Amino acid sequence: xxxxxxxxxxxxxxxxxxxxxxxxxxxxxxxxxxxxxxxxxxxxxxxxxxxxxxxxxxxxxxxxxxxxxxxxxxxxxxxxxxxxxxxxxxxxxxxxxxxxxxxxxxxxxxxxxxxxxxxxxxxxxxxxxxxxxxxxxxxxxxxxxxxxxxxxxxxxxxxxxxxxxxxxxxxxxxxxxxxxxxxxxxxxxxxxxxxxxxxxxxxxxxxxxxxxxxxxxxxxxxxxxxxxxxxxxxxxxxxxxxxxxxxxxxxxxxxxxxxxxxxxxxxxxxxxxxxxxxxxxxxxxxxxxxxxxxxxxxxxxxxxxxxxxxxxxxxxxxxxxxxxxxx
Amino acid sequence: xxxxxxxxxxxxxxxxxxxxxxxxxxxxxxxxxxxxxxxxxxxxxxxxxxxxxxxxxxxxxxxxxxxxxxxxxxxxxxxxxxxxxxxxxxxxxxxxxxxxxxxxxxxxxxxxxxxxxxxxxxxxxxxxxxxxxxxxxxxxxxxxxxxxxxxxxxxxxxxxxxxxxxxxxxxxxxxxxxxxxxxxxxxxxxxxxxxxxxxxxxxxxxxxxxxxxxxxxxxxxxxxxxxxxxxxxxxxxxxxxxxxxxxxxxxxxxxxxxx
Numbered sequence: 072x073x074x075x076x077x078x079x080x081x082x083x084x085x086x087x088x089x090x091x092x093x094x095x096x097x098x099x100x101x102x103x104x105x106x107x108x109x110x111x112x113x114x115x116x117x118x119x120x121x122x123x124x125x126x127x128x129x130x131x132x133x134x135x136x137x138x139x140x141x142x143x144x145x146x147x148x149x150x151x152x153x154x155x156x157x158x159x160x161x162x163x164x165x166x167x168x169x170x171x172x173x174x175x176x177x178x179x180x181x182x183x184x185x186x187x188x189x190x191x192x193x194x195x196x197x198x199x200x201x202x203x204x205x206x207x208x209x210x211x212x213x214x215x216x217x218x219x220x221x222x223x224x225x226x227x228x229x230x231x232x233x234x235x236x237x238x239x240x241x242x243x244x245x246x247x248x249x250x251x252x253x254x255x256x257x258x259x260x261x262x263x264x265x266x267x268x269x270x271x272x273x274x275x276x277x278x279x280x281x282x283x284x285x286x287x288x289x290x291x292x293x294x295x296x297x298x299x300x301x302x303x304x305x306x307x308x309x310x311x312x313x314x315x316x317x318x319x320x321x322x323x324x325x326x327x328x329x330x331x332x333x334x335x336x337x338x339x340x341x342x343x344x345x346x347x348x349x350x351x352x353x354x355x356x357x358x359x360x361x362x363x364x365x366x367x368x369x370x371x372x373x374x375x376x377x378x379x380x381x382x383x384x385x386x387x388x389x390x391x392x393x394x395x396x397x398x
Numbered sequence: 399x400x401x402x403x404x405x406x407x408x409x410x411x412x413x414x415x416x417x418x419x420x421x422x423x424x425x426x427x428x429x430x431x432x433x434x435x436x437x438x439x440x441x442x443x444x445x446x447x448x449x450x451x452x453x454x455x456x457x458x459x460x461x462x463x464x465x466x467x468x469x470x471x472x473x474x475x476x477x478x479x480x481x482x483x484x485x486x487x488x489x490x491x492x493x494x495x496x497x498x499x500x501x502x503x504x505x506x507x508x509x510x511x512x513x514x515x516x517x518x519x520x521x522x523x524x525x526x527x528x529x530x531x532x533x534x535x536x537x538x539x540x541x542x543x544x545x546x547x548x549x550x551x552x553x554x555x556x557x558x559x560x561x562x563x564x565x566x567x568x569x570x571x572x573x574x575x576x577x578x579x580x581x582x583x584x585x586x587x588x589x590x591x592x593x594x595x596x597x598x599x600x601x602x603x604x605x606x607x608x609x610x611x612x613x614x615x616x617x618x619x620x621x622x623x624x625x626x627x628x629x630x631x632x633x634x635x636x637x638x639x640x641x642x643x644x645x646x647x648x649x650x651x652x653x654x655x656x657x
Contacts, residue, residue: 273507282488292475292503337489
């Protein structure tokens, strides 16, 4: 099964390199792959400098967001949970917009302020949400939602007072912007994604048990507090890091885990890898469409993920049910 | 014989109110220990102390002679298994998957279940007469079937003691008898220590080797059914007038409400 998914991922990735405003014929691509293409051929620049880093960023972002969604939905036993649930989205958006206002660039400044904003949000949620009640799921969720509302208000305030070209940059960032991908950022991102996904996979059995209830998981020998602490922090850090480079890409972290559950059942040792690969494939495909649909212009990728993903998901929900049993 | 579980002068309070106070208790291998007492007498609290869900404010809990507070959850789960009263499964795990969850404390972090674990799970399902259910979804089972599956999961933990919270409350007469016969058989066969909390005095009288009767969070009486269950003790503890005679089939005390 994983083999089929890897094949689909490969094909979608290939398509994303070939398709775009400037067509790259397959022959030229093969020449490039085998190293026989002229060094000054524009196809070389387009594929290697623009589309490849962008595709890798889309893949890593989709992978991380779907991974975070699977883990959070299991950990908090809530079908509405996504990787942004601890306030990461609005925290990093706040940081990014401050960065844009200050005139920082997308290479270092904005990712930095954005990640700092995400850290601030996660810190606030964990510090406030776990003070009285321990790590109780409903309290954490509620604190995250409230904090999101607060940061969103601050963001809207900034957007209202900005009238120049920075407004366009801000709006694109808020709906996901993969066009700023650079190899330098991928060097930071790739090892982080690999390390975090391996650690989270190590918690797959714990997550299975936690979905049946925290007390039962404890009775079966799970250190629930530790599992929650590690997963909440790691997912939020990874999400904050990813969106600091990609902008806010909603929907994937919510929907891909549900699709994976519909198709593959409830065992997180299977769900974690298939949902992550599925998320990567989905986002690369969506980003390719975002570049193609109004070419030579381009759409924020979040518009495509939600516009195409939502009807598809509603159709499946109607046909198959959500796999979430009523409590 | 070394007890599997020992409570020494255990006390637990919710806020300022002591729910359990000064309780001494031992659970030995090969015995079924019944816990009786009216609502609010501390049965559930005591059961939660026994499986480490609640930490006592006074006294100590020993698991095979070691202080429970020093043990990891995984090590506790290798000795104590719990069959809770209510079980809710968010996702449609198969019966076999549910029973394999009992193997969790025996597996390493990145380790998948080995053949050995699968054998243990299958044997546990066989022991509880639930093997034919193994491919079914846990959501499709009746109350009696689910109870047998959860008992199988507890057995798959290969514990020394199994704690049962009102195991028969959702079961009709036939399944009730089936489950208790099963538990009685397993107790002797595997040398398990079993603790049963129940409101059903006759059932406890018939199946338990020893009974602890609780009143206001303290042990009122402890001993064999004959020693513990009589009209005087039931009336004192439950504050309800009863008539107690001998069940002609089992010779055990039998409780009837006075009209």
